[in-house]
Amino acid sequence: MAIRTIVKHPDPVLREKAKEVTKFNENLHKLLDDMVETMYEADGVGLAAPQVGILKRVFVLDCGDGPVEFINPEIIEHRDQQFENHPEGCLSIPGLYGDVRRHLWVKVRAQNRHGETFEFEGVDLTSRCIQHELDHLNGVLFIDIADRVYPAKKEEGE
Numbered sequence: 001m002a003i004r005t006i007v008k009h010p011d012p013v014l015r016e017k018a019k020e021v022t023k024f025n026e027n028l029h030k031l032l033d034d035m036v037e038t039m040y041e042a043d044g045v046g047l048a049a050p051q052v053g054i055l056k057r058v059f060v061l062d063c064g065d066g067p068v069e070f071i072n073p074e075i076i077e078h079r080d081q082q083f084e085n086h087p088e089g090c091l092s093i094p095g096l097y098g099d100v101r102r103h104l105w106v107k108v109r110a111q112n113r114h115g116e117t118f119e120f121e122g123v124d125l126t127s128r129c130i131q132h133e134l135d136h137l138n139g140v141l142f143i144d145i146a147d148r149v150y151p152a153k154k155e156e157g158e
Contacts, residue, residue: 001030001037004052009093009141018050018057018137021071024115028058028071032113035060036067044091046129048136051092059133063126073110073134076119080104086128088142089152098146102128 007013021028031054039047039060046061057072082104087097106127108120122130132142143149 001033003041004034004038006038006042006047006091007051007053009090009143011092013050013053013055014092014136014141015139016050016055017139018048018055021056021058021111024071024111024113028056029113031056031058032060032069036062036069039067039091042091045125046133047091048133050136050139057137059137061126061129061133063122063129068120069113070108070110070120070130070133071112071115073108073130073137075103075106075131075134076109077107078103078105082124082128083147086125088128088132088146090132090142092136093141093143095152096143096149097152098142098149100128100132100142100146102131106130108134 035047045063048059049056059070061068081101083101088100089097104127105123108130111117
């Protein structure tokens with residue numbers, strides 16, 4: 001595994017639509033392993049392949065229950081909306097947060113690293129993370145859809 005460089009806004013790769021994955025091989029497995037390691041190193045909860053310069057429909061997340069890998073994901077159901085008290089940030093846009101309206105609950109259909117289809121349900125932070133990472137695969141950034149964007153508050157001692 002290796003730490004990859006996270007692409008920062010305004011790099012144009014972040015605005016491109018990622019391509020469907022058709023080869024489930026060792027190269028994909030290495031990408032997934034590297035993405036998980038990179039996400040943890042950056043103290044993130046999610047990371048999409050375009051954020052490491054790879055235009056593939058792949059993202060990983062860990063919202064507290066261990067890493068989950070999503071390949072060729074699509075939201076197949078959603079419910080309700082969450083907005084207040086959920087500031088959203090992005091490893092590719094450090095120093096900014098935004099208020100983004102997201103579904104409170106989503107069901108996703110995706111493939112795993114072996115090409116097997118699975119369904120996954122997310123609520124609250126996990127739902128927000130799924131939607132945020134899926135936006136990355138479509139070239140959309142949270143700053144594009146936020147009701148409000150504002151600087152991150154510095155922690156004491158910084």
